[in-house]
Amino acid sequence: MNIPQNLHYLKSHEWVNVEDNIATIGITDFAQDQLGDVVYVELPKVGKIVSSGETVAVVESVKTASDIYSPVSGEVLEVNSALENSPELLNESAYEKGWLFKVRLDTLSSELLDAAGYAAVAEAEG
Amino acid sequence: MKVLESLMRTPLHAKHLEKGGRMVPFGGWDMPVQYSGVMAEHLAVRSSVGVFDVSHMGEFCISGRGALEFLQFVTANDLSKLRVGRAQYNMLPNARGGLVDDVYVYRLNEFEYLMVVNASNIDKDFVHLSQLKAGFEATLENVSDQYALLAIQGPQAEATLQPHTHTDLSNKKKNDVFSLELFGKEVLLARTGYTGEDGFEIFCNPQDSHALWDALLEHGATPCGLGARDTLRLEAGFPLYGHEFSEDLNPLETHMAWAVKTGKEFYGKAALLERPLKHRLVGLELEGRGIPREGYRVLHNGKDIGYVSSGTMSPTFKKGIALAFLERNLVFGHDLEPGSSVQVEIRGQGVGARVVEPVFLSKSV
Numbered sequence: 161m162n163i164p165q166n167l168h169y170l171k172s173h174e175w176v177n178v179e180d181n182i183a184t185i186g187i188t189d190f191a192q193d194q195l196g197d198v199v200y201v202e203l204p205k206v207g208k209i210v211s212s213g214e215t216v217a218v219v220e221s222v223k224t225a226s227d228i229y230s231p232v233s234g235e236v237l238e239v240n241s242a243l244e245n246s247p248e249l250l251n252e253s254a255y256e257k258g259w260l261f262k263v264r265l266d267t268l269s270s271e272l273l274d275a276a277g278y279a280a281v282a283e284a285e286g
Numbered sequence: 287m288k289v290l291e292s293l294m295r296t297p298l299h300a301k302h303l304e305k306g307g308r309m310v311p312f313g314g315w316d317m318p319v320q321y322s323g324v325m326a327e328h329l330a331v332r333s334s335v336g337v338f339d340v341s342h343m344g345e346f347c348i349s350g351r352g353a354l355e356f357l358q359f360v361t362a363n364d365l366s367k368l369r370v371g372r373a374q375y376n377m378l379p380n381a382r383g384g385l386v387d388d389v390y391v392y393r394l395n396e397f398e399y400l401m402v403v404n405a406s407n408i409d410k411d412f413v414h415l416s417q418l419k420a421g422f423e424a425t426l427e428n429v430s431d432q433y434a435l436l437a438i439q440g441p442q443a444e445a446t447l448q449p450h451t452h453t454d455l456s457n458k459k460k461n462d463v464f465s466l467e468l469f470g471k472e473v474l475l476a477r478t479g480y481t482g483e484d485g486f487e488i489f490c491n492p493q494d495s496h497a498l499w500d501a502l503l504e505h506g507a508t509p510c511g512l513g514a515r516d517t518l519r520l521e522a523g524f525p526l527y528g529h530e531f532s533e534d535l536n537p538l539e540t541h542m543a544w545a546v547k548t549g550k551e552f553y554g555k556a557a558l559l560e561r562p563l564k565h566r567l568v569g570l571e572l573e574g575r576g577i578p579r580e581g582y583r584v585l586h587n588g589k590d591i592g593y594v595s596s597g598t599m600s601p602t603f604k605k606g607i608a609l610a611f612l613e614r615n616l617v618f619g620h621d622l623e624p625g626s627s628v629q630v631e632i633r634g635q636g637v638g639a640r641v642v643e644p645v646f647l648s649k650s651v
Contacts, residue, residue, distance in 0.1 A: 202576070222325065
C-alpha cells in the first residue's frame with residue numbers, strides 16, 4: 161500500500177500536504193483502489209471558504225459517489241481542473257496528478273493522522 | 287464488521303479469488319464486482335469478448351405433459367409457439383399487478399422447460415410456483431445446484447467458441463438453445479445474454495466449470511464482474527428486478543410491456559390490467575456534468591415528475607445515463623416525448639437531461 165511518509169491523512173481517506181501555508185488535498189491510493197475507475201469529480205469553487213470536516217468535493221466511480229471531507233479550514237485557491245476531462249488521473253496518480261484542490265491554510269483538522277496512523281486505518285478496512 | 291450470515295459461493299468462487307476478483311455480497315452470494323476494473327471489462331465486452339460467472343442465477347426444471355399449460359398459467363408472455371430448442375423472455379405476475387420476477391424460459395424437449403430466475407428471488411419464485419402448481423400435470427424442480435452458468439458475451443463470442451466444438455454456431459440464432467460438446471465437455475448452450483451484445487450462456491456441470499472458465503480465459507475472454515454486467519445491461523436498456531420491476535411496480539409502465547400478452551389467460555392478469563398507468567419508464571441522457579443515481583428525483587419546469595430507477599456513467603458514451611419512471615400526461619395530457627428537456631436533481635442542483643427511448647445502445651441484440 162502506497163502511503164507517503166511526508167503527508168497527513170484523515171481516516172476518511174483524504175491526504176493533505178502543507179507547504180508555505182498552502183494545503184494541497186487529495187484522496188489516498190487506498191481510496192482510489194477501493195473506489196475503482198473514477199469517472200466524475202465535483203470540485204469546490206475557487207474562493208470558497210471551507211471548514212475542516214466539511215464535505216467539499218465528490219468523487220464518483222462507476223458504482224458509487226463518495227463525499228470528500230476537507231482536512232483543513234481556509235480559502236480555496238485553486239482546483240485541479242484537469243480532472244474535469246481526465247478523472248482517471250485519480251486512479252493513475254492519487255498523490256500527484258490526481259490532487260483535488262489547494263487551500264490557503266487557516267487551521268488544520270485536529271483529527272489528522274500520520275502515515276503510520278493512516279496505514280492502520282487502511283489495513284483495518286482493506 | 288463481522289458478516290453474520292454466511293454468503294453462498296458459486297462453483298467458480300476459488301477462480302474469482304485466483305484472478306483477483308473484488309468480492310462483494312450480492313443477493314446472498316459472494317460475487318466478484320470487478321477484476322481489472324469496470325471500465326476495461328465493459329469495453330472488452332463491447333469491442334471483443336468477456337466472460338461472466340452467473341452461476342448464482344437460479345434454474346427450475348418444469349416437466350411433464352402439463353408443463354406448457356402450467357407455464358402458460360404462471361407467465362405473462364405466450365409460450366404456446368415456443369419450439370423445442372428455443373428460448374423466450376418472460377415474467378411471473380403476482381396477484382396485485384406487479385411481478386414476482388422476470389425470467390427466461392428455455393424449451394429443452396417437448397415436455398421439458400428450463401426457467402432461469404434472478405438469484406435473489408430463487409426461494410420466493412419456487413414457493414410462488416409451487417403454490418400455483420396444483421391441478422397441473424407438471425413437475426417443478428429447483429435444479430440450481432445442478433448447473434454452473436457462464437455467460438460469454440461480445441462480438442468475438444462466436445469466434446472464441448467455434449474452434450472448440452464440432453457444432454456449427456454460425457447458423458444458431460438469438461434465443462436458440464442446444465446441447466453440444468465444448469472444450470470436450472457436454473454443455474447446454476443458449477444464444478442469450480444480458481449485455482446487448484451477441485453471445486452465449488453456457489449451462490454446465492459444476493464439476494466442469496473450472497476447466498471451461500480456464501479455457502475461455504486462455505482463449506482471450508476477459509473475466510468480467512457484476513459491475514460491468516450492470517453498466518452493460520443499462521446501456522442496452524434491459525430492466526433489472528428490484529429497480530425497474532418489483533412486486534409493486536407495474537410492468538406495463540415499462541418498454542417490456544410487449545412481454546405481457548393479453549390474448550391469453552394467466553395468473554394475476556386482471557389485477558395487472560386494472561392498474562392505472564401512472565408512470566412511464568424512459569431513458570435519460572445527461573447533458574450537464576454528473577452521474578444520475580438510483581433514487582435521484584427528476585424535475586420538469588421545477589416540478590418533481592419522477593425518479594431514477596437505475597443510473598450510471600456510460601462507459602461507451604462517456605456520459606450519465608439513466609432509466610427513470612416519469613409521470614404520464616405531463617404536457618397538455620400527453621407524455622413527455624423523446625427529445626424533451628428535464629432535470630435530474632443531483633446534490634440539490636438540477637442538471638439538464640434529455641428524454642430518450644429507454645435503450646441507449648443502437649445495435650442492442
